[in-house]
Amino acid sequence: MPKKSIFIYNGNQLLFPMMSNPTSNPQNIRHKPWVKVTHWIITLSFLALTLSGFIILMCHPRLYWGEAGNDLTPALFELPVSRNYKHGGWENTTAFYDKAGSPVSASRTYEIFNQNGWGRSLHFLSAWFLVITGLMYLFAGFFTGHFRKQLWPGPGEFSAKSVRLDLINHFRKKFPTSTGDSKYGLLQKITYLKVIFFLLPLVAMTGMTMSPAITAAYPFLLKIFFGAQSARTIHFFASFALVIFLIIHVVMVIRSGFKQQMRSMTIGK
Amino acid sequence: MKKKTILTRRELIISGLTTIGGLMLPGCGKKLPPTYGNILRMGDNFTYVAQRALLPGQSMAKEYQQSDISSFPATGTTNPANKSNQYYSEAWDRFHHNEFANWGLSVEGRVARPKSYSLAELQNFPSRTQITRHTCEEGWTAIAEWTGVPVGKVLEHAGILPTARYVNFYAYDGFMECIDMLDAFHPQTILAYGMNGKNLPVPHGAPVRLRVEKQVGYKSVKYLQRIVVTDEFVDVGDTGWSWYVGM
Structure with a gap:
């Protein structure tokens, strides 16, 4: 590997000296107890949300844009994830008005897959755990300086060049590229910041935009997400992105030393 | 340290x-x-x-324009007169044959003046028309215009007692749903007899259905039979579905 590219001088210290930086060794990573506790509560909630979210999606695997969307209106796209996919079990349509292009009604004759009774209740129960733990994590993160010290890129750290370097290092499978006083590498910081401050708030807010009671109280939610069905579609894509994050996160944990990483996030002191 | x-x-x-x-x-x-x-x-x-x-x-709940009215699937029970369906109702079938002329909605329980309201009597109350979004627990939504009488007006007319806490709606297809007083007296919670400017069609719950706009669709029971006001929660056992679905 070209030696020049792995050292960056940020004004007062060398960054990315991967093999020599003591904090880059996963054996030395320490997580604060509140980080560990919230990490695992959020992990469990997220897994339950993903499972129940998929069960809910299976019941109606069609996604739309706007306020209204159902089997009698065109979908953005449909997913072949259950027997409900394009089931076609409808009686002949009847028009509501005597004019061309009138909205129609039709009676369903098909016995659909529907496990939403427990699916939805589990989804909202785990959502409570995620939201309450998430808010506690956010408060703690701001007040203890955790976000500022550990996650926010330091002065001079964030540049196109350093992002590119970290990316190259990742492709060379040099993972724990920790910088400065932080436990985390640059790409890692950017990813965590996106998950904490963009994807999770987005998935929570689009979720609430599907609630009739919450949108009655806060109609602006329907405006900013372009309607209840658009919110559902955005919710789907944000969840999909979070699942991709989870997979990459687990792969990185395994490749950077699974045992040590698990120890430092659990019983490690 | x-x-x-x-x-x-x-x-x-x-x-x-x-x-x-x-x-x-x-x-x-x-x-x-x-x-x-x-x-x-x-x-x-x-x-x-x-x-x-x-x-x-x-x-x-948000109200929409005429131009927003969408197609609207009919799910669950779509015809209680269908003998091959488990939700067949002989009584409803008879009312349907008579174009609901002698149909009546009984209001009973914790009210001072229990009474059966005919369709004409319900239509004589000041009506409310609202274009709202139906949110089905399955994941779909549809927008329609509903016309009916606010539940609160009927309950006041029947003399609801101050200890009352729940309003239970029983339907001819065997379903029952219950809401609390806040939702029962919400101005948009109506007994709807009209949909998109016409009489409520059979697949959507003729002659009268409930609309609870701040909860998920399954609370808005179709084919109404009677309303029972209670002080206590009527325990029908764990149906496997959430009782409150404002979400």
Whole structure:
């Protein structure tokens, strides 16, 4: 590997000296107890949300844009994830008005897959755990300086060049590229910041935009997400992105030393 | 080494628990629906208490324009006169043959003047027309125009007693749904006899259905038979579905 590219001088210290930086060794990573506790509560909630979210999606695997969307209106796209996919079990349509292009009604004759009774209740129960733990994590993160010290890129750290370097290092499978006083590498910081401050708030807010009671109280939610069905579609894509994050996160944990990483996030002191 | 923190872990946990306790508090004075020891039902009750505590009481669900009216699937029971269906109702079938001429909606329980209201009597109340979005638990939505009489007006007419806490709606297809007083007296909670400018069609619950616009679709029962006002929650056992679905 070209030696020049792995050292960056940020004004007062060398960054990315991967093999020599003591904090880059996963054996030395320490997580604060509140980080560990919230990490695992959020992990469990997220897994339950993903499972129940998929069960809910299976019941109606069609996604739309706007306020209204159902089997009698065109979908953005449909997913072949259950027997409900394009089931076609409808009686002949009847028009509501005597004019061309009138909205129609039709009676369903098909016995659909529907496990939403427990699916939805589990989804909202785990959502409570995620939201309450998430808010506690956010408060703690701001007040203890955790976000500022550990996650926010330091002065001079964030540049196109350093992002590119970290990316190259990742492709060379040099993972724990920790910088400065932080436990985390640059790409890692950017990813965590996106998950904490963009994807999770987005998935929570689009979720609430599907609630009739919450949108009655806060109609602006329907405006900013372009309607209840658009919110559902955005919710789907944000969840999909979070699942991709989870997979990459687990792969990185395994490749950077699974045992040590698990120890430092659990019983490690 | 002493860490410089504004919130210690202990303080954080205590303040978190206090917040949760604060959310539960408004529900403590009242008895909540049974949970049957099921953690999912506990979560449902938590959502109910939290939404009643945190959301402003009588905010209105969004109302739409005529041009927003969409196609609308009919699901669940779509014809109680269908003998091959498990939800067949002989009584409803007879009313349907008579074009609902001698159909009546009985209002009973904790009311001073129990009474059966004919369709004409319900239509003589001042009516409300609203174009709203139906949110089905399955995931789809549809927009339609509904015309009917607010449930609160009928309950006041029947002389609802001050101890009343729940309103139970029984339907000819065997379904029953119950709402609390806040939803029952919400201006958009109506007994709808018209849909998109016409009489309510059979697949959508003729002659009269309930519309509860601040909850998910299955609370809006079709083919109404009677309304029973109660002081206590009517325990019909764990149906496997959340009782409160404002979400």
